[in-house]
Amino acid sequence: MGKTEWKGGTLEGPLPPVMVTCGDMEHADIVTVAWTGIVCTQPPMTYISLRPSRYSYGIIKERGEFVINLTPANLVRAADWCGNHTGRKVDKFKACHLSKIAASHMDVPLIEESPLALECVVKEIIHLGSHDMFLSEIVGVDVDDSLITPEGRLSISRAHLAAFAHGEYFEIGRRIGKFGFSVRKKQNQNKDQKH
Numbered sequence: 611m612g613k614t615e616w617k618g619g620t621l622e623g624p625l626p627p628v629m630v631t632c633g634d635m636e637h638a639d640i641v642t643v644a645w646t647g648i649v650c651t652q653p654p655m656t657y658i659s660l661r662p663s664r665y666s667y668g669i670i671k672e673r674g675e676f677v678i679n680l681t682p683a684n685l686v687r688a689a690d691w692c693g694n695h696t697g698r699k700v701d702k703f704k705a706c707h708l709s710k711i712a713a714s715h716m717d718v719p720l721i722e723e724s725p726l727a728l729e730c731v732v733k734e735i736i737h738l739g740s741h742d743m744f745l746s747e748i749v750g751v752d753v754d755d756s757l758i759t760p761e762g763r764l765s766i767s768r769a770h771l772a773a774f775a776h777g778e779y780f781e782i783g784r785r786i787g788k789f790g791f792s793v794r795k796k797q798n799q800n801k802d803q804k805h
Contacts, residue, residue, distance in 0.1 A: 653747050
């Protein structure tokens with residue numbers, strides 16, 4: 611088996627196709643972003659990368675805050691639509707029948723239908739080329755009660771999150787392991803793989 615060499619490109623995945631909200635409760639926009647991820651644990655830091663031509667870019671740059679709403683499989687059509695239309699011309703909340711609810715730490719609304727949301731404060735804007743990176747601190751996480759087990763733990767599988775890879779959307783499937791399972795005692799490994 612061999613490998614074919616391609617020139618450098620953005621072939622990394624899967625990535626989360628998140629719906630980023632910005633603005634305030636009266637005038638808000640949604641932009642779909644796949645260029646996002648976690649960059650630090652303490653303090654909890656994330657990023658989104660946006661083209662300066664995007665309508666939401668100016669809002670986030672001016673206000674210095676945004677919310678990353680994770681996208682479940684049942685919202686993929688809305689996420690795709692929001693990524694293909696501009697907030698300069700349309701109210702994406704209305705067009706996609708999405709509901710605004712108040713965030714805990716800022717004026718930016720959350721998408722009520724999204725099961726998990728990260729409230730983010732911009733710390734630095736890094737100019738990279740086609741996109742600028744908004745390096746941001748996660749100041750709050752909003753979790754649907756339906757995702758919390760009786761023991762108070764997050765059950766991420768209940769969120770039915772979507773993934774994006776090379777221009778296609780996927781629903782995240784079954785769990786095949788848990789962080790650290792490869793180094794745990796054999797008895798615990800077998801237990802993890804059965805769940």
